[in-house]
Every structure is written in structure tokens, then in C-alpha cells.
Amino acid sequence: MNKHFAALMGAASMLVAAQAMAETKLTIATVNNGDMIRMQGLTEDFTAKNPDITVEWVTLEENVLRQKVTTDIATKGGQFDVLTIGTYEVPIWAKKGWLMPLDNLGDDYDVDDLLPAIRAGLSQDGKLYAAPFYGESSMVMYRKDLFEKAGITMPDAPTWEFVADAARKITDKDGEVYGICLRGKAGWGENMAFLTATANSFGARWFDENWVPQFDQPEWKNTLDFYVNLMKDAGPPGASSNGFNENLALFNSGKCGMWIDATVAASFVTNPKESMVADKVGFALAPDNGLGKRGNWLWAWSLAVPAGSQKVEAAEKFIAWATGKGYTELVASKEGWANVPPGTRTSLYENPEYQKAAPFAKMTIDSINSADPTKPTVKPVPYTGVQFVAIPEFQGLGTTVGQQFSSALAGQTTVDEALASAQAIATREMTKAGYIK
Amino acid sequence: MARKQTLTKRISVTALAWLFSGAIFFPIYWMVITSFKTELAAFSTPPTFLFFDWTIENYETVQTRSNYLHHAMNSVILAGGSTLLALLIAIPAAWAMAFAPTDRTRGTLLWMLSTKMMPPVGVLVPIYLIYRDFGLLDSRIGLVILLCLGNLPIVIWMLFTYFKEIPKDILEAARMDGATVTKEIIYVLAPMSLPGIASTLLLNVILAWNEAFWTLNLTTSDAAPLTTFIASYSSPEGLFWAKLSAASTLAIAPILIIGWLSQRQLVRGLTFGAVK
Numbered sequence: 001m002n003k004h005f006a007a008l009m010g011a012a013s014m015l016v017a018a019q020a021m022a023e024t025k026l027t028i029a030t031v032n033n034g035d036m037i038r039m040q041g042l043t044e045d046f047t048a049k050n051p052d053i054t055v056e057w058v059t060l061e062e063n064v065l066r067q068k069v070t071t072d073i074a075t076k077g078g079q080f081d082v083l084t085i086g087t088y089e090v091p092i093w094a095k096k097g098w099l100m101p102l103d104n105l106g107d108d109y110d111v112d113d114l115l116p117a118i119r120a121g122l123s124q125d126g127k128l129y130a131a132p133f134y135g136e137s138s139m140v141m142y143r144k145d146l147f148e149k150a151g152i153t154m155p156d157a158p159t160w161e162f163v164a165d166a167a168r169k170i171t172d173k174d175g176e177v178y179g180i181c182l183r184g185k186a187g188w189g190e191n192m193a194f195l196t197a198t199a200n201s202f203g204a205r206w207f208d209e210n211w212v213p214q215f216d217q218p219e220w221k222n223t224l225d226f227y228v229n230l231m232k233d234a235g236p237p238g239a240s241s242n243g244f245n246e247n248l249a250l251f252n253s254g255k256c257g258m259w260i261d262a263t264v265a266a267s268f269v270t271n272p273k274e275s276m277v278a279d280k281v282g283f284a285l286a287p288d289n290g291l292g293k294r295g296n297w298l299w300a301w302s303l304a305v306p307a308g309s310q311k312v313e314a315a316e317k318f319i320a321w322a323t324g325k326g327y328t329e330l331v332a333s334k335e336g337w338a339n340v341p342p343g344t345r346t347s348l349y350e351n352p353e354y355q356k357a358a359p360f361a362k363m364t365i366d367s368i369n370s371a372d373p374t375k376p377t378v379k380p381v382p383y384t385g386v387q388f389v390a391i392p393e394f395q396g397l398g399t400t401v402g403q404q405f406s407s408a409l410a411g412q413t414t415v416d417e418a419l420a421s422a423q424a425i426a427t428r429e430m431t432k433a434g435y436i437k
Numbered sequence: 438m439a440r441k442q443t444l445t446k447r448i449s450v451t452a453l454a455w456l457f458s459g460a461i462f463f464p465i466y467w468m469v470i471t472s473f474k475t476e477l478a479a480f481s482t483p484p485t486f487l488f489f490d491w492t493i494e495n496y497e498t499v500q501t502r503s504n505y506l507h508h509a510m511n512s513v514i515l516a517g518g519s520t521l522l523a524l525l526i527a528i529p530a531a532w533a534m535a536f537a538p539t540d541r542t543r544g545t546l547l548w549m550l551s552t553k554m555m556p557p558v559g560v561l562v563p564i565y566l567i568y569r570d571f572g573l574l575d576s577r578i579g580l581v582i583l584l585c586l587g588n589l590p591i592v593i594w595m596l597f598t599y600f601k602e603i604p605k606d607i608l609e610a611a612r613m614d615g616a617t618v619t620k621e622i623i624y625v626l627a628p629m630s631l632p633g634i635a636s637t638l639l640l641n642v643i644l645a646w647n648e649a650f651w652t653l654n655l656t657t658s659d660a661a662p663l664t665t666f667i668a669s670y671s672s673p674e675g676l677f678w679a680k681l682s683a684a685s686t687l688a689i690a691p692i693l694i695i696g697w698l699s700q701r702q703l704v705r706g707l708t709f710g711a712v713k
Binding site for chain 1: 477561569575654658661672673675677
């Protein structure tokens with residue numbers, strides 16, 4: 001009996017050992033947002049289909065993740081097998097040779113189904129370097145009831161002039177209702193995302209074809225004058241410290257008539273569990289000035305494989321699972337169509353069930369399609385990126401310029417002073433980095 | 438008359454003390470109650486401080502999403518390990534500086550402190566490269582060493598000031614009785630400066646427990662302590678305050694309890710003067 005038992009145990013332990021040897025552990029770095037957390041919850045579906053792969057999640061706040069992943073990839077530390085990165089990092093990192101091109105996502109992946117604008121933002125020289133998990137643009141969210149009360153009708157594609165008029169009309173500062181809530185907190189991904197995209201629709205650009213900064217041009221002055229005056233007349237107090245979350249809280253508690261921000265906010269402001277105005281929200285495209293560019297941005301959280309990874313095959317299997325059509329159906333079957341990650345595939349927006357479940361679907365897809373990261377501005381530019389400039393220097397430069405604009409909004413400096421120092425800072429940084437000869 | 442004055446004085450001092458401790462404790466109280474709110478309530482202004490619908494759903498979410506015990510265990514190992522290692526090195530070092538100083542002791546002490554003046558991010562890449570080559574990334578031993586080195590200057594300084602308070606004559610008497618240096622440290626110096634050593638130990642545990650730069654940057658999963666656990670609940674887009682508060686409450690709970698239990702030691706140690 002004992003012998004049998006020993007033999008059985010021996011065989012079992014060998015089996016366990018063999019399995020352990022065959023198992024590939026994927027370490028996946030990701031950001032903390034609803035869609036990513038949902039994916040973690042559904043990991044079992046992937047491991048059930050791929051029993052030889054285990055998955056380890058490392059979830060971090062966006063800025064912490066960016067610093068950590070950048071350190072790791074720049075030093076080839078090899079801590080991660082799959083990275084969650086955005087449209088800002090992909091072209092820069094691909095150019096540096098830090099990412100593997102995604103060539104083997106499988107026959108049924110259907111790359112051509114990816115939205116063209118998103119795909120263009122994640123490709124370099126025609127090769128896809130990251131697969132989009134969810135995509136977003138920005139749009140106008142507004143309070144239908146307040147517009148009705150003021151006797152105004154929001155068009156599907158408003159102009160900046162209309163938005164500014166409407167915001168001033170709705171504002172009732174004594175009743176704590178502000179016509180418009182916009183980002184003011186300094187940061188390249190905070191106020192500069194909004195202001196760069198807005199500037200595009202005013203005909204402004206960060207740099208001309210020779211990388212000379214353009215903050216001394218009238219287009220930027222128009223943009224910033226418009227923004228500061230509008231916020232002074234119709235914005236909430238202390239707007240210079242408001243980012244996405246602060247504005248979300250203001251809007252959800254009924255204090256904003258309009259809010260122009262990420263399309264992903266649509267699901268938050270229409271969720272009765274989080275929003276006091278869930279049934280009163282309408283959507284419109286980001287405004288324009290009749291110059292052919294709208295003030296909306298384009299962003300996609302995407303999955304990529306670092307160059308030199310030892311587990312490319314398993315990583316590509318995971319990426320194909322997470323960003324493929326099958327995943328969409330999996331989420332729909334478990335949590336409903338409204339919770340499907342948006343903004344990556346044409347087929348999703350052609351799906352009648354999705355259209356029914358997500359009232360903001362049409363606005364989202366129209367917004368994404370109207371942004372072109374390869375031609376973001378009215379005048380020609382040497383860079384790609386809609387609400388950012390896809391060069392490594394932009395994180396630092398964007399944040400410093402953002403601080404100038406934030407203090408102009410707070411009234412600590414004038415618009416002219418803010419623009420002059422932005423011009424000086426940008427010229428110095430770009431000369432130092434060797435763009436301006 | 439005189440008595441009356443002392444009474445008013447005592448009342449006002451007490452009131453002032455309560456006011457200050459209340460102000461210091463308030464953020465912790467706010468965090469703890471926020472962890473029992475729904476996300477919507479956590480975000481609403483003006484905030485409510487007592488009367489709201491209490492819920493434990495945030496704790497449930499945190500429990501299902503992360504492995505709290507794994508992170509907590511790592512924090513205990515990192516804080517405890519680095520503190521013990523630091524004391525092992527610092528006690529002999531502080532002894533040498535306090536009782537056998539040379540011309541260079543003062544300079545060495547100042548130099549040690551100067552290493553704390555550089556922002557850690559300045560050496561992130563070199564350390565990352567060294568750790569990568571030695572296979573220490575995401576390992577507990579690597580972080581124990583780093584946290585120990587990071588806190589060592591403070592530990593040595595603290596112990597040095599405590600040791601300075603102890604009269605040389607007592608140690609000399611021990612030496613006359615034939616004690617070796619080791620025996621002298623273990624049987625005479627350590628017992629006499631126990632409150633000082635205890636408070637140094639506690640302070641170092643707290644510093645290592647809260648260290649959030651290296652622990653975030655050098656770990657991924659295996660060695661990730663509670664700081665990464667907290668960082669995974671913050672987000673620039675979306676409501677997260679209640680869940681973040683729940684994670685933070687869980688993360689500070691152990692250190693808060695240790696702090697409460699050892700309050701007496703800590704206060705005695707910080708105001709310690711051996712034989713004055």
C-alpha cells in the first residue's frame with residue numbers, strides 16, 4: 001500500500017513539475033480604469049483556452065505606470081511581457097525599436113476592422129506596434145434640461161461661438177450652475193490635452209515645419225483669450241485646479257451646463273449610480289471654428305510587447321484575445337453591451353445591439369473618425385498626434401507650458417505673458433534638444 | 438488666585454492639545470469614513486462626516502481585486518528586514534563614532550546625511566541597471582538592502598545622539614572589568630540606550646513601511662508591498678476615492694496599531710536623555 005502511495009505521489013509530483021515547466025507566466029502592466037479591471041476579471045476565459053499560460057496583473061495609476069514602464073523598457077529590464085501604453089508612447093517607442101511589431105495576431109483577428117484613425121495612431125511605417133484595447137475622443141456633454149429652460153437647441157456639430165453663447169446664457173452663479181466646465185489643471189495630459197486639441201480647431205499649431213514654436217502667432221492668442229474669457233464668465237470657481245475627475249464630480253452633481261472631455265465619460269455621466277443627472281445628458285461633437293478641424297482629441301489605451309521579450313508568442317496570443325472580436329462578445333454576454341470597451345472596431349458600431357445599449361455610440365464613433373493624428377492641424381506640422389506632439393520632449397515641455405496657461409486661467413498672469421513665456425520656454429527646449437538648428 | 442490661574446492654564450493647554458491632535462488625526466478619520474461610503478457619496482460636496490449610508494462594498498471590491506495579504510506580508514518583510522539589517526550595521530557604527538571618534542568622524546557624519554539630500558529619482562536608472570544585472574528586480578532581498586541603505590544615515594545619526602548621552606565612564610568601568618567591545622555593547626550600552634534603540638527601530642519601520650519610490654519602481658508582483666497595492670486604486674479618469682480610501686485604510690492599519698501599542702516607547706525614546 002505504502003509503495004503504491006509513494007509511486008502515485010512520485011508520478012503526481014512529476015506531473016506537477018512537468019506542468020510547471022511548460023507554463024509561461026505573462027506579466028501584464030496596466031492602468032486602473034473600469035475596462036481594464038473588467039478584463040482582469042475575465043482572465044479565466046483566456047487561461048482556460050490557453051492552459052499553458054498564466055497571467056500576472058500589475059495594475060497602477062496612469063502616471064506611476066508610465067514612469068515605471070518607461071524605466072523598464074529604456075533599460076531593457078524585462079519585467080513586463082505585455083505593456084499598456086497610449087497613442088503618445090507607441091510612435092516614439094516604435095521608432096526607437098523598443099516594441100515588437102504585432103505580425104502574428106492570428107487569422108481571425110481582422111486588423112482591417114480596427115478604426116482607421118486609431119490604427120494610424122498605433123502604426124509606424126505601416127506596421128502595427130500596439131493593438132487598441134479601447135479608444136476615446138472628446139466631445140460635448142450637455143444638460144438637455146438646462147438648454148431647454150434657456151430656450152437653446154444644441155446642434156449635433158456646434159461651433160465654438162455657439163458653445164460660448166450658450167454657456168454664458170445657462171450660467172447661474174448664485175444657483176451654483178456654471179455654463180461650462182473645462183480642464184484647467186496643469187499637465188501635458190491634463191489642460192494641455194484639451195487646449196492643444198482646441199487650438200487645432202482655432203488654426204493654431206505647436207510648431208511650424210521647421211520645429212519653430214508658434215505661441216507668438218495670433219491663432220494661439222485667440223485660443224487662449226477665448227478659453228480664459230469663457231471660463232471667467234461661465235466656468236466654476238477654482239477651475240485652474242480642475243482635471244477630469246473634478247469636472248466629472250461637478251457635472252454629476254448637476255453644476256455644469258456643458259462639459260467637453262473624453263468620450264469615456266459618457267458612460268459615467270449616464271450611469272444613475274454615479275450621476276444625479278443621468279437621464280438629462282445629451283451629446284454633441286466637439287466644437288469647431290469652420291476651419292476644417294474640430295477640437296476633439298484621439299487616444300487609445302493599447303497593448304504592446306516590449307522588444308527582446310522571451311515570451312512573444314504567448315504575449316501575442318493574449319493581445320489577440322483581449323483586443324479581438326471574441327472579447328467584445330464575451331463582455332457583452334457577461335456584463336451587457338454597454339460595458340464593452342469602445343472605440344476600436346468598426347464592427348462594434350455596426351452592431352444594432354450595441355447601438356441600442358449605448359446612446360452615445362454614434363457621437364463616439366463620429367468623434368473618433370473626425371480626428372486624424374497624422375494631419376492634426378489646419379496648417380502643416382512636422383509631428384503626429386492630435387492633443388500632443390509625439391516627441392519624447394513633449395511630456396516635460398507640455399507640462400511646463402500647461403503651468404503657464406493654468407496660471408493665466410487663475411488670473412496670476414495675463415494671456416500675453418503666459419504666451420510669451422511659453423514661446424521662450426519652447427524655443428529654449430527645442431533648441432537644446434536639437435530640433436532647431 | 439494662583440490656583441485659579443493654573444486651572445485656566447491647564448484647561449487651555451488641554452484644549453489646545455486636543456485641537457492639535459484633532460487636526461492631525463482628522464485626515465485619517467476622513468479617509469477611514471470615506472472608505473465606508475459609496476463612490477458617489479465620497480465625491481459629493483459638501484462632504485458628510487457621520488450621517489450617510491454606510492457600506493462595506495469597497496472592502497469587498499478591494500478583497501476580490503487584490504491579494505492584500507501578499508502585499509501586507511511583503512511590507513512586513515521589507516520594513517522588518519531592512520530595520521534589523523540597519524540596526525546591525527548602525528549600532529557598531531554609532532558606537533565607534535560616539536566613543537572612539539577620530540578627526541574624520543564629524544565629516545563622515547555629515548557626508549552620510551548628505552546622501553539623503555539627493556532626490557532618489559536621480560539614481561533610478563543606474564540602480565535599475567545594477568539590479569537588473571544582479572537579478573534583484575522584484576526581489577525582497579534587493580529591496581531590503583536598498584531600504585536599509587536609504588535609512589541607514591538617519592538610523593546612525595539617531596543612535597549616535599543617544600549614545601552621546603551615555604557617560605564614557607560607565608563603558609570604561611565595564612572595560613576595566615574585562616569586557617570586550619562586543620560584550621560592552623551588548624551588556625552595557627544596549628540596555629542603557631534601549632528606549633533610544635526602540636524608538637529608532639520604530640521610526641525606521643515606519644519610514645520603510647511608507648517608502649513609495651523604490652518600492653513602486655523596483656517591484657512588479659512578487660515583492661510588491663502595500664504601496665503598490667494603494668497605487669493600483671488611484672486613477673486620473675474615473676471615480677475611485679472610496680476604493681482608494683479602503684485600500685489605504687487597510688494599508689496603514691498594521692502600522693497604526695503597532696504605533697499605538699508602542700506609543701509609550703516612542704515618546705520616551707524621542708525625548709530620551711540617559712543620565713543627565
